[in-house]
Amino acid sequence: xxxxxxxxxxxxxxxxxxxxxxxxxxxxxxxxxxxxxxxxxxxxxxxxxxxxxxxxxxxxxxxxxxxxxxxxxxxxxxxxxxxxxxxxxxxxxxxxxxxxxxxxxxxxxxxxxxxxxxxxxxxxxxxxxxxxxxxxxxxxxxxxxxxxxxxxxxxxxxxxxxxxxxxxxxxxxxxxxxxxxxxxxxxxxxxxxxxxxxxxxxxxxxxxxxxxxxxxxxxxxxxxxxxxxxxxxxxxxxxxxxxxxxxxxxxxxxxxxxxxxxxxxxxxxxxxxxxxxxxxxxxxxxxxxxxxxxxxxxxxxxxxxxxxxxxxxxxxxxxxxxxxxxxxxxxxxxxxxxxxxxxxxxxxxxxxxxxxxxxxxxxxxxxxxxxxxxxxxxxxxxxxxxxxxxxxxxxxxxxxxxxxxxxxxxxxxxxxxxxxxxxxxxxxxxxxxxxxxxxxxxxxxxxxxxxxxxxxxxxxxxxxxxxxxxxxxxxxxxxxxxxxx
Numbered sequence: 007x008x009x010x011x012x013x014x015x016x017x018x019x020x021x022x023x024x025x026x027x028x029x030x031x032x033x034x035x036x037x038x039x040x041x042x043x044x045x046x047x048x049x050x051x052x053x054x055x056x057x058x059x060x061x062x063x064x065x066x067x068x069x070x071x072x073x074x075x076x077x078x079x080x081x082x083x084x085x086x087x088x089x090x091x092x093x094x095x096x097x098x099x100x101x102x103x104x105x106x107x108x109x110x111x112x113x114x115x116x117x118x119x120x121x122x123x124x125x126x127x128x129x130x131x132x133x134x135x136x137x138x139x140x141x142x143x144x145x146x147x148x149x150x151x152x153x154x155x156x157x158x159x160x161x162x163x164x165x166x167x168x169x170x171x172x173x174x175x176x177x178x179x180x181x182x183x184x185x186x187x188x189x190x191x192x193x194x195x196x197x198x199x200x201x202x203x204x205x206x207x208x209x210x211x212x213x214x215x216x217x218x219x220x221x222x223x224x225x226x227x228x229x230x231x232x233x234x235x236x237x238x239x240x241x242x243x244x245x246x247x248x249x250x251x252x253x254x255x256x257x258x259x260x261x262x263x264x265x266x267x268x269x270x271x272x273x274x275x276x277x278x279x280x281x282x283x284x285x286x287x288x289x290x291x292x293x294x295x296x297x298x299x300x301x302x303x304x305x306x307x308x309x310x311x312x313x314x315x316x317x318x319x320x321x322x323x324x325x326x327x328x329x330x331x332x333x334x335x336x337x338x339x340x341x342x343x344x345x346x347x348x349x350x351x352x353x354x355x356x357x358x359x360x361x362x363x364x365x366x367x368x369x370x371x372x373x374x375x376x377x378x379x380x381x382x383x384x385x386x387x388x389x390x391x392x393x394x395x396x397x398x399x400x401x402x403x404x405x406x407x408x409x410x411x412x413x414x415x416x417x418x419x420x421x422x423x424x425x426x427x428x429x430x431x432x433x434x435x436x437x438x439x440x441x442x443x444x445x446x447x448x449x450x451x452x453x454x455x456x457x458x459x460x461x462x463x464x465x466x467x468x469x470x471x472x473x474x475x476x477x478x479x480x481x482x483x484x485x486x487x488x489x490x491x
Contacts, residue, residue: 048282054192060194067271070272089237094157104220112227117154148206178203250408253419259272298341356375357376384439384440395450
């Protein structure tokens, strides 16, 4: 995300309410694109299926298959996203622009080869019709590519084209679904086909946008694997974020609140729906991180590091460090205050909103929602602090916080489900998020008190003779590719 703040800063400096709204919309799509896509996808499918008169069983199966496909694609991309981001940043710094697109192709190829066979085995034995399973695999594969393309798109400046692709693809799929509904031709497979078309358009659109900016070459698709050996902690951090954030939902599919839709596809509506509503309470913090910390903190951070790299005077470096830390502390404080206010408002108003909507929420669902609101609020703040740790290259600290978050969230939810009371469901995730936030703050405090040590004593550089299994695999794949030409 580093560097996006410069472009957003230009948007925020433009006067007028419409320009301000446009800047926030861009920041929202950039920072929470997958979340927005998922919410729009579920809302659109629910609306179309209700208008088409689909039976409840079919709607539940459709939503469940899409949710599973989304979780598989997000887990796969999360394991790669942070390392790939580091790789792309290093290539840009060294002006190796021709290495950008090959790394996208190679990474998507490896993800598809690793994730789809495992998901395919699950689908084969899940008890769903063959065509349902095939569509799930297809949607997951396209989602994986789209998520990775969105990571690469972070470094571009053409927000209008990015937004156009986002909007046109969604509207195309939605309009096709409405046409099929009017023709009374709607089925589960055809609705999944509409979604596949929407994601397919987005995938092609974003690929063409990337190709326009970055020239490609026919070699080097697997050179990025060396970065996985050098920055293993980043891969672990990305995976643990997914486990901590979504794992508690999966655990609940084995508990007393679970509901079987078809075969091995289970849901827990009394837990899933409150969780979905609770997620909305952290959108303000996610966008705030981009629009506030990125826009205001990153220029100070860049100036401080530039002085160190360009041999600035001691007095200038100390002054830049103090100014950077002042801005960082102020922005994190404001972000925390905003999140506390939004969490309180969500807890107070959430129950009334659920009563107005035809969700069938009981008092248990509302209790779970309140607990999860607190948990997601602490997660949002902990994740923001963890991202600042990555700015200071404290990869070990970031990994430690996310590992504890994942372990406590999963273990706590399991213990709560086995031995606790229903009204406290969600407490395991919330405790994990609280530990994540606390440890991240403690680690950030240590980093800010030892910045010169972090900068000069612990900074890692990619060495040409780095050894490891993935370095060997990278060389083997590249040599094999050359020998087949």
